Amino acid sequence: MDILSLLTPIYFVLVFVGIVVGIIFGSIPGLTATMAIAVCLPLTYGLNLNMSLALLLGLYVGGISGGLVPAILLKIPGTPSSIATTFDGHPMHQKGEGELALRTGIVASLFGGVFSAAVLFFFAPALADMAIKFSYVEKFLIIFFALTVIASLSKRVLVGLFSGALGVWISLIGTYDTTVGGNGDTRLMFDFMEPYLADGFSLLPVLIGVFGLSTILQEAAQGVKGGGLAGMALSHRTRFSLRVFKGQMVNLIRSSSIGTFVGILPGIGGSAASVLAYTQQKNFSKEPAKMGTGVPEGIIASESSNNGLTGGALIPLLSLGIPGDSTTAVMIAAFTLQGVQVGPLFIGENPQTWDMIIVSLLVANLFMFVVMFFAIKYIIKVIMVPKHILYPGIIVMCVIGAYAINSGIMFDVWTLLLFGLFGYIAEKLGLEIAPFIMGFILGRSAELYFVKSLESFGNLTIFFTKSPIAMLLWVLIALSIGYSFYSVMKTNHQAKGANGG
Amino acid sequence: MGSGFTQLFDVHIEFSQSHLVFPAIVGWVLVVLFGAIVVVYGPGLVREFRSGKRSLALGGGDFDKFRFLATIALTIAYFQSMEVVGGFFPNKGFGFLIMSIPVMFLFSLLFVHGLTARKLVVIGLNAVILPSVAWYVLKELFRVSLP
Numbered sequence: 001m002d003i004l005s006l007l008t009p010i011y012f013v014l015v016f017v018g019i020v021v022g023i024i025f026g027s028i029p030g031l032t033a034t035m036a037i038a039v040c041l042p043l044t045y046g047l048n049l050n051m052s053l054a055l056l057l058g059l060y061v062g063g064i065s066g067g068l069v070p071a072i073l074l075k076i077p078g079t080p081s082s083i084a085t086t087f088d089g090h091p092m093h094q095k096g097e098g099e100l101a102l103r104t105g106i107v108a109s110l111f112g113g114v115f116s117a118a119v120l121f122f123f124a125p126a127l128a129d130m131a132i133k134f135s136y137v138e139k140f141l142i143i144f145f146a147l148t149v150i151a152s153l154s155k156r157v158l159v160g161l162f163s164g165a166l167g168v169w170i171s172l173i174g175t176y177d178t179t180v181g182g183n184g185d186t187r188l189m190f191d192f193m194e195p196y197l198a199d200g201f202s203l204l205p206v207l208i209g210v211f212g213l214s215t216i217l218q219e220a221a222q223g224v225k226g227g228g229l230a231g232m233a234l235s236h237r238t239r240f241s242l243r244v245f246k247g248q249m250v251n252l253i254r255s256s257s258i259g260t261f262v263g264i265l266p267g268i269g270g271s272a273a274s275v276l277a278y279t280q281q282k283n284f285s286k287e288p289a290k291m292g293t294g295v296p297e298g299i300i301a302s303e304s305s306n307n308g309l310t311g312g313a314l315i316p317l318l319s320l321g322i323p324g325d326s327t328t329a330v331m332i333a334a335f336t337l338q339g340v341q342v343g344p345l346f347i348g349e350n351p352q353t354w355d356m357i358i359v360s361l362l363v364a365n366l367f368m369f370v371v372m373f374f375a376i377k378y379i380i381k382v383i384m385v386p387k388h389i390l391y392p393g394i395i396v397m398c399v400i401g402a403y404a405i406n407s408g409i410m411f412d413v414w415t416l417l418l419f420g421l422f423g424y425i426a427e428k429l430g431l432e433i434a435p436f437i438m439g440f441i442l443g444r445s446a447e448l449y450f451v452k453s454l455e456s457f458g459n460l461t462i463f464f465t466k467s468p469i470a471m472l473l474w475v476l477i478a479l480s481i482g483y484s485f486y487s488v489m490k491t492n493h494q495a496k497g498a499n500g501g
Numbered sequence: 502m503g504s505g506f507t508q509l510f511d512v513h514i515e516f517s518q519s520h521l522v523f524p525a526i527v528g529w530v531l532v533v534l535f536g537a538i539v540v541v542y543g544p545g546l547v548r549e550f551r552s553g554k555r556s557l558a559l560g561g562g563d564f565d566k567f568r569f570l571a572t573i574a575l576t577i578a579y580f581q582s583m584e585v586v587g588g589f590f591p592n593k594g595f596g597f598l599i600m601s602i603p604v605m606f607l608f609s610l611l612f613v614h615g616l617t618a619r620k621l622v623v624i625g626l627n628a629v630i631l632p633s634v635a636w637y638v639l640k641e642l643f644r645v646s647l648p
Binding site: 042043045046156158159161162165166168169172175176182183184185186187188213216217220221222223224225386387388389391392393395396397399400403404407408410413414417420421443446447450451454455458459460461 | 507510511512513514516517519520521522523524526527528530531534535537538541542563564565568569571572573576577579580583584597601604605606608609610611612613614620623624627628631632635639642643644645646647648
């Protein structure tokens with residue numbers, strides 16, 4: 001078996017390191033799995049693709065899982081995806097059941113992670129097989145659909161769409177690449193910018209800037225308060241037992257499925273998965289009134305769904321080349337770095353890497369379980385590292401990542417600063433970062449597919465009439481936009497009702 | 502063979518101008534969306550500005566102007582000095598190593614609250630150890646490019 005020869009001690013060390021660092025990032029409010037991957041990407045420069053993915057998937061799983069620690073102990077979600085864990089987790093901690101809450105969440109996370117890895121294993125190759133047959137028209141429509149879905153789930157639909165379009169527009173700066181059939185001319189810039197921007201902005205400095213440096217700027221603007229996560233003492237009046245999961249199998253499967261499904265939809269964050277699974281559990285619960293007062297079923301719903309997201313978000317990435325969330329968007333940079341293009345051909349052309357991704361996801365979930373279940377007390381101590389020690393280190397890692405991505409271009413470091421400031425200002429202006437990043441990543445592909453479709457067919461109606469898939473995609477696009485306007489109207493109606501009544 | 506109706510949607514793209522087609526479309530989409538945002542959210546925003554609920558000025562509330570501006574200034578100084586110092590030692594990564602140590606120290610001093618002698622020692626050790634280890638592992642072991 002080829003794959004067994006790749007499971008070397010170094011491989012396991014990398015997954016382990018990824019898990020531990022990911023848990024630390026996930027446990028510290030303000031830091032996320034996305035940031036962990038963006039900041040640690042330079043560490044993969046000297047590794048091959050399989051080893052890089054071992055580290056990155058460890059960071060991903062650890063980063064998503066770590067968020068439950070402060071969610072339960074401090075009522076502050078470490079990552080947005082653990083928001084619903086606070087609803088029951090913290091009340092349990094206050095009742096002296098902190099250890100029970102944490103371990104319940106950890107076991108639920110393991111279930112969600114393994115469930116989503118299984119869905120990934122069975123579903124991604126089938127989707128990729130279907131996507132191989134897509135022409136430029138369908139590929140363009142899939143990107144269009146991805147952008148409308150992510151924009152329609154934004155707080156303000158129009159702003160979400162604007163942010164996505166802005167990301168596309170910025171991605172187009174530079175040369176219309178001849179290697180993909182472009183004419184080699186530059187656009188959207190002045191002549192003096194050509195030496196720096198001929199190839200456009202590099203992906204990784206943009207991502208590190210938006211997710212890494214802008215977080216530091218936001219913290220600086222708030223005074224870098226909180227010298228560490230002091231006060232995280234573990235209460236353990238009630239010991240953990242697997243009996244907590246008695247009667248919760250439906251909850252586990254439903255919540256993991258919700259997480260995985262939400263992961264498949266491009267750009268929707270873990271917070272949506274967590275809240276959706278929690279709400280569904282409340283709807284189906286035998287004792288809904290108890291939820292929110294400190295019952296394990298709420299933690300089980302939230303944690304199995306957010307870890308269910310991990311495998312789900314990898315499905316569109318590995319089968320269509322479209323990231324399922326901002327964290328997998330950063331992972332695209334890791335593939336690019338190794339000269340591998342993700343998309344419909346990826347699984348067929350890289351069977352060994354595909355197998356390793358599945359194995360790594362399983363190993364990462366098992367390591368996450370072992371580290372968090374048995375060493376939770378030590379993890380709590382580690383994440384108390386003060387921000388004034390942590391943040392300067394993050395800035396240094398951001399610089400390394402930006403500079404080294406193109407083997408030493410200082411302009412990439414300035415790009416990091418530019419997009420760090422952009423991320424900060426965008427947050428203040430209310431722009432939506434997730435659609436922006438998705439637009440930036442997919443913009444050039446969208447252009448290629450759109451222009452080539454028109455060059456080939458010479459008529460705009462081809463986007464509607466090319467195939468049944470194209471028509472189906474338009475229906476889905478209409479539904480996603482229609483749903484968003486329906487939710488806005490519903491919210492406005494409820495707000496008026498609340499004000500009036 | 503297109504019918505009269507579909508001929509209305511015929512498009513011919515000159516190859517020499519093909520680099521401008523998509524940017525122009527996206528540009529117009531941005532303009533239209535911006536207009537729609539102004540129409541839909543504009544009145545509410547104006548109300549928020551008039552009532553003082555929202556402000557374009559830096560400051561107010563919990564905003565730490567000193568730490569924010571000093572972080573930006575220190576970052577610019579870090580990047581600029583790294584490039585200059587790195588120029589003296591091409592391909593050695595010394596620009597990164599030499600400048601990261603004092604800059605990390607200054608960042609920590611900027612971010613810390615309630616500085617004590619013990620904290621100062623930890624900050625100093627962190628500023629020396631982290632860039633040195635990062636430089637050694639990445640530059641010497643992994644041959645990663647550093648400024």
